[in-house]
Amino acid sequence: MKIVKEAAAGGMGTAVDAQVLSQINALSRRTLQAEEVYTFCVRLCDNEVDRDYERFPVETLEELSRLFVGKSGMFDHQWSARGQAARLYRTELVREEGLLTRAGDPYCYLKGYAYMLRTQANRELIEEIEGGIKKEVSISCAVARTVCSVCGEEARGCAHVKGQEYGGKLCWSELIGATDAYEWSFVAVPAQPKAGVLKGLQQRERLEQEAALGRKYLEGLRWEVVRLGGLAEPELGRDVCKSIAEKLGETELLALKKNYERRLSERFPVKTQLEYAGPAGEGGGKDGAFLI
Numbered sequence: 001m002k003i004v005k006e007a008a009a010g011g012m013g014t015a016v017d018a019q020v021l022s023q024i025n026a027l028s029r030r031t032l033q034a035e036e037v038y039t040f041c042v043r044l045c046d047n048e049v050d051r052d053y054e055r056f057p058v059e060t061l062e063e064l065s066r067l068f069v070g071k072s073g074m075f076d077h078q079w080s081a082r083g084q085a086a087r088l089y090r091t092e093l094v095r096e097e098g099l100l101t102r103a104g105d106p107y108c109y110l111k112g113y114a115y116m117l118r119t120q121a122n123r124e125l126i127e128e129i130e131g132g133i134k135k136e137v138s139i140s141c142a143v144a145r146t147v148c149s150v151c152g153e154e155a156r157g158c159a160h161v162k163g164q165e166y167g168g169k170l171c172w173s174e175l176i177g178a179t180d181a182y183e184w185s186f187v188a189v190p191a192q193p194k195a196g197v198l199k200g201l202q203q204r205e206r207l208e209q210e211a212a213l214g215r216k217y218l219e220g221l222r223w224e225v226v227r228l229g230g231l232a233e234p235e236l237g238r239d240v241c242k243s244i245a246e247k248l249g250e251t252e253l254l255a256l257k258k259n260y261e262r263r264l265s266e267r268f269p270v271k272t273q274l275e276y277a278g279p280a281g282e283g284g285g286k287d288g289a290f291l292i
């Protein structure tokens, strides 16, 4: 199965000595001179349990280490549109002393050594990397199996749920048996988020926040429809009303709410309270702005 992971990149270029140059030239179409290439390092992936509750154990990282040599890295849209790419000429498993993963084993990560040509078109990009911008790398690869950390069975077949704890033991999936490494992509994020375009993680976080606010708004609207339904159609019962409201989307909920409000205003002479209750759940209210 195909796996896509993200990690923070790091590390500046290394000196292009004879050994590095021969590793690069083993991959390049024509023989390159030291002054023609720019090199830098990226952190490709590690053995920590990630936010999807998955992780690459060391053995898989070792397999990936071999598979990623020679693989091209793409830059974000702005750069890849101009056909710019870097390539890994070497990879290395790096152990960080004294750091343990959530799984309890020593932390290590797969470090990639990349090169790109010092062309005119690449100059700006090289300057950005040199300038110490924050970097994120996402990789995509294929693994043969995912294994449950609690019972050791195939993760898809067992009863344990990723992210849950069983007897104090966290459940995650071990990604076992790397079969292919497709590519890595390099997303450059300015060190000052306010100064530039938000990309990658920050953008995703923003979307998640907006989605959460959207859900909150819909929940509020459902609650309001159930409340009004209870007043307008008490014979229906709160549970039925609730289960109807749960199946409806925003448009239907707003229509139903309007309908209940109209019926209630016909029935009750004093409208103030009902009208007061109205705007809070209205689509044009404050929360409405978060709906896309």
Ligand SMILES: [Zn+2]
Pocket (backbone or CB within 6 Å): 148, 149, 150, 151, 152, 153, 158, 159, 160
């Ligand atoms: Zn299990």
